[in-house]
Amino acid sequence: MHARQIIQRLLGQECPSIHAKRRACLAQIVQAAARAGLGVVRIGKQLRSQTSLRHRIKCCDRLLSNPHLAKERVQIYRAMSQRLLQSRQYVQVAVDWSEIRADGSAQLLRAAAIIEGRAFTLYEEVHPQERLAASLVHKCFMKTLKTILPAHCRAIIITDAGFRATWFKTLNQLGFGWVGRIRNRDLVCQQNGNDWFGCKSLYSRATAKARDLGYFFMSAPTLSTAD
Known part of the structure; x- marks a missing residue:
């Protein structure tokens, strides 16, 4: 057809x-x-x-x-999402920014469902470069995405290291599950521990199969000068 x-x-x-x-x-x-x-x-x-x-x-x-179509596009995204996810209780959703123009003046923010190794666009927006990674843009985007996803389907949001603490706070407020990646210069402290250390020191404990290393607190690194 x-x-x-x-x-x-x-x-x-x-x-x-x-x-x-x-x-x-x-x-x-x-x-x-x-x-x-x-x-x-x-x-x-x-x-x-x-x-x-x-x-x-x-x-x-x-x-x-057409201004009418611009207003109706969320309705179309919602219809596609309902069809795609109607039989799923959970879905992994990758969210990321990417350049549309070579000079970076236009940026695309996209949420895509990861299903059987393929990415299916659920929702996307275009913004000027000055709004790249803006907290307000992220919050409005995720609020809209929440209205697009089926009520019965729990989304687990997956992002790279470019998304920081305010992003995860927004996801928690909206009730999303999430998986994020931290930068190698971030400091971590194991729960019930006292020592802070660079997260890259955990790299040696990585295995081919995912495993739980426990709970950690995370903090941005601070610079100090010796006397």
């Missing part, structure tokens, strides 16, 4: 409040993008229409800048 038919059926069933013409146009453009890529001109060339190329390109541009 063609992508256009699949998308129209899904949106008709799960997002009936979206205008029928907008659903049809979105399905048509997604099918064209699957063949041509994400350039507006290339998509316009692949649209199956008897109209001029200029008209087809303008049609793509109008849809991409």
